[in-house]
Amino acid sequence: MFGISPMQLIIILVIVVLLFGTKKLRNMGGDLGSAVKGFKKAISDEDKDKDADFKADEKVEDNSQDNDKTVHQNVKSESDTKAKSE
Numbered sequence: 160m161f162g163i164s165p166m167q168l169i170i171i172l173v174i175v176v177l178l179f180g181t182k183k184l185r186n187m188g189g190d191l192g193s194a195v196k197g198f199k200k201a202i203s204d205e206d207k208d209k210d211a212d213f214k215a216d217e218k219v220e221d222n223s224q225d226n227d228k229t230v231h232q233n234v235k236s237e238s239d240t241k242a243k244s245e
Contacts (some may be wrong), residue, residue, distance in 0.1 A: 178185065 179187070
């Protein structure tokens with residue numbers, strides 16, 4: 160319905176080059192590339208931060224499980240000591 164032919168694209172390209180000039184278009188392309196690169200870097204850094212947070216949470220959970228086992232062993236040893244003394 161709204162198809163653009165190759166000839167129309169060429170005309171649009173020529174008009175854009177005439178309006179902005181090749182030097183300014185090159186600078187705009189570089190700026191756009193830098194923006195995309197920064198965006199990708201921010202996304203990958205965020206993923207790394209999430210992975211680091213997830214690993215830290217796993218360590219905390221492991222430590223709490225170890226502490227639960229230690230508390231359970233201490234309670235058991237105390238009850239065994241009381242049973243022996245009676």
